Amino acid sequence: MGDSPYIIVANQENFTTEVLEKSNQVPVLVDFWASWCAPCKMIEPILEKLVEEYQGQFILAKVDTDEQQQLAGQHSIRGIPALKLFRHGKVVEETSGVQTEDVLRKMIDKHRERPADKLKIQADLANVAGNISEAISLLEQARKLEPEYYPVTLELVKLMIKQQNFPEAELLIKTLPANIKAETEVNELQAHITFSKIAAEAPSIDKLEIVLNNEPDNLMARYQLSAKKILTGEYETAMQHLIEIMRKSRTFENDAGRNGLLTLFTLLGNQGDLVNIYRNKMSLLLY
DSSP: OOOOOTTEEEETTTTTIIIIIITTTTTTEEEEEHHHHHHHHHHHHHHHHHHHHHHHHHEEEEEEETTHHHHHHTTOSSSSSSEEEEEETTTEEEEESSSOHHHHHHHHHHOOOOOHHHHHHHHHHHHHEEEEEHHHHHHHHHHHHTTOOOOHHHHHHHHHHHHTTTHHHHHHHSSHHHHHTTSSHHHHHHHHHHHHHHTTTTTHHHHHHHHHHTTOHHHHHHHHHHHHHHHHTTTHHHHHHHHHHHHHSTTTTTHHHEEEEHHHHHHHHTTSHHHHHHHHHHHHHOO
16 A cells, blocks of 8 residues: 555544545545455556545545455445545445546546636636626636646636637637547537527527518528527527428528537437427428
């Protein structure tokens, strides 16, 4: 076992103070292990590396299951290595068997306090107060502090969309690694950018509705109105306009009706009654 102030030996006597109570301050990762366990020895250097790197942002508590059979039984340990992450006195994450460094890092990162979090909270308050420029400045500071803390980047993207700074929002998304880009939230943000760009160049909703009353075949007005309706949360109305565009012309703006529907489905998480209804309507037009 590594010689570190952030690694402790936990037992029946000190578990409450060293694990449960200490987890109110920082996450405590409890490693249930035994000296004869080969997989335990495989995971040990990974854990020690993370302890050294995080420097007190989490505590590693080692429980020898041979010596602490009662404690292992209390925590339902049936195979080792078994890892349980405690936060505020409760188990918040657990896993068993040999895990990769990446898995363990994500497990810890989800529950530790990060240096960038304070700036992120301040940015949220500034945004609520209407001080968007200050919020952006705080998030940019947080991003410099922890470049790989992607929730900060995503919050920054949202504010850039709010300011209609779409090039910067798209540039920020491009900086994300492939696995983060594949996440639902990022896909939804990209969809939001798509519709926000269309709406930003369009007349008001009232003017667009007047145009369509007089010119029902004006597909650009219909397309722009669909984007405006999406941004106000009127999704079914938007879908009605997009399906009508698709019905009237598949060549308009490179099949804007179909592509708009697909993008809106993404924004809605590709699920729900509304998505299913309009996906079926789209399929009927296609086939």
